[in-house]
Amino acid sequence: MYRELLREWVPEKKRATYYAFIHDESECLSRLIDNVLQLARMTRNDLRLHLRPVSAGELMDRAEGSSS
Structure with a gap:
């Protein structure tokens, strides 16, 4: 639904931010x-x-990997 609204109502320059x-x-x-x-x-x-x-x-490596 929002994708359709973006396509029809949001100016092109703002679409990337909204997406x-x-x-x-x-x-x-x-x-x-x-x-x-x-x-x-x-x-x-x-x-x-x-x-x-x-x-x-290993625990620290896993914790760092899951935060991104």
Whole structure:
């Protein structure tokens, strides 16, 4: 719906900014949905965890990689 509005109503010079905003908000919504689904699995005791020891360095590398 917003894509169609952009195509018809938003001036060309502002479209890239609006598209970027829509993309970013879509990504946030996807992460929120994933989190809700994971919480639902946890509350149903349906979440399967595969625990294994990791070094602090590996943990830091993973944390840095997930923030981008």
